[in-house]
Amino acid sequence: MALRERVPTAGPGWQECGAGWLLRQLSDDDADTLRGWLADPVVSVTWIVQQVDEECGLRADAQALRRHRRGECKC
Numbered sequence: 511m512a513l514r515e516r517v518p519t520a521g522p523g524w525q526e527c528g529a530g531w532l533l534r535q536l537s538d539d540d541a542d543t544l545r546g547w548l549a550d551p552v553v554s555v556t557w558i559v560q561q562v563d564e565e566c567g568l569r570a571d572a573q574a575l576r577r578h579r580r581g582e583c584k585c
Contacts, residue, residue, distance in 0.1 A: 527583035528574025535568055548579050555579070 529548070533541045544562070547553045555575045562570040577583045 527578055527585045528571045529578030529583060530585045532562065532568060532570055532574075536566065540566065548575065551579075 533544060536544060544558070547558050555572050558575060559570045559572050562568055574583070578585060
């Protein structure tokens, strides 16, 4: 596999929001679902991380999701 083929799956850079990166890796339907979960303060970030890790095989960072949820990220 060429390096340029790996770029879309690379992790977020140090100036990039981890939640924003994660949303771009998901299908449109899954990204909409994740946005809905993040918008609902009743939904636990820990639970969201578990769902993303199990269903999508992507590592979700709980702290990045919390910052994104509070609007304290670079998105």
